[in-house]
């Protein structure tokens with residue numbers, strides 16, 4: 001794909017992304033038809049589905065999981081998904097999967113600059129670069145941290161059998177065409193693609209897009225319980241937007257890439273598999289605007305733990321212990337009295353990967369940049385850098401609006417093991433430990 005062709009394509013994608021319709025509500029039983037009458041009025045699988053469509057169930061949970069965790073969507077499509085040729089192995093590129101065994105788990109604090117620019121013609125899938133992760137894709141446990149940097153629209157279609165994908169754009173808007181319909185998202189928004197749902201990513205800005213992806217092998221992300229916060233707060237269910245049905249009726253060769261137990265497999269279909277004319281169910285993609293997050297914090301004293309900023313959580317088999325939490329540091333007021341207001345010094349049994357979508361983060365004066373990331377693994381000591389500590393210890397404690405940045409964290413119960421490419425990357429910063437050098441002793445008994 002040349003730059004010029006990319007630009008024309010980008011303009012087209014931008015037009016398509018304008019004014020997209022959505023169906024609102026996280027976890028709802030959504031339903032949508034692109035052609036009236038395409039949804040069967042009663043049964044899921046009538047003897048003949050309406051309009052000559054094929055009925056197909058996409059199960060995101062075991063049939064027998066409790067209703068609260070049960071996930072499936074019924075798709076009414078031009079051809080059943082089963083109508084495809086054999087998949088054959090294709091190059092994994094810079095994509096790696098759990099188990100992560102290329103390096104040994106590293107107790108050091110690590111920080112990376114943004115990914116270098118990709119070669120021309122790099123689509124979103126080819127632009128994926130894995131930093132590390134944990135668990136085992138074949139056991140449906142753990143997570144992976146990926147970054148992407150792309151400069152060409154995908155022409156192929158991708159699906160991930162290994163887990164769901166939480167896409168966090170940092171630069172450049174995305175038009176995501178999924179089996180269930182179209183979503184668009186720019187920096188500050190996130191897209192959640194459920195396990196197995198096929199999609200294609202096109203670019204909305206200047207033929208370039210950069211961001212982060214949390215691949216969640218474990219239980220699907222859900223909204224966190226609110227406990228004593230009450231019935232409302234944090235991410236509101238109605239702010240999650242699912243697509244409405246939109247289908248491609250195209251014949252001709254389409255490459256479909258399937259990530260399966262850690263490897264990429266490819267098949268050439270003779271039609272677009274994004275051919276779902278109507279669907280209903282709760283196994284659906286979403287887009288969510290992080291700036292709509294209802295931030296709750298102290299109105300008296302002390303710095304609450306960042307779990308209060310959890311947007312979505314993937315529970316593990318131990319109550320309260322997440323396989324992975326997605327946490328956002330959204331614009332908010334700090335009003336704590338007699339409080340050291342930035343993040344405190346900390347060692348954590350959980351492992352923290354942090355990224356920056358925009359601006360700056362209140363624990364780091366410099367070096368933590370948009371598109372970069374830091375990894376503070378299990379029990380590694382971290383917290384405010386020297387400059388931040390000194391400033392915040394002396395600051396006048398008037399109400400302070402933090403609205404000059406948007407940072408996030410993937411926090412996981414298992415250590416994140418880096419890939420070889422991340423451990424040896426030119427964009428891995430050297431001397432990160434130095435940000436905590438020069439924190440002087442003040443104790444003089």
Ligand SMILES: O=C(O)Cc1cc(O)ccc1O
Nearest residue numbers: 305306343344346352363382
């Ligand atoms: O910057 C971090 O390390 C994340 C973080 C933020 C915070 O407000 C409190 C604890 C914590 O680990």
Ligand SMILES: [Fe+2]
Nearest residue numbers: 346348352376
């Ligand atoms: Fe932390």
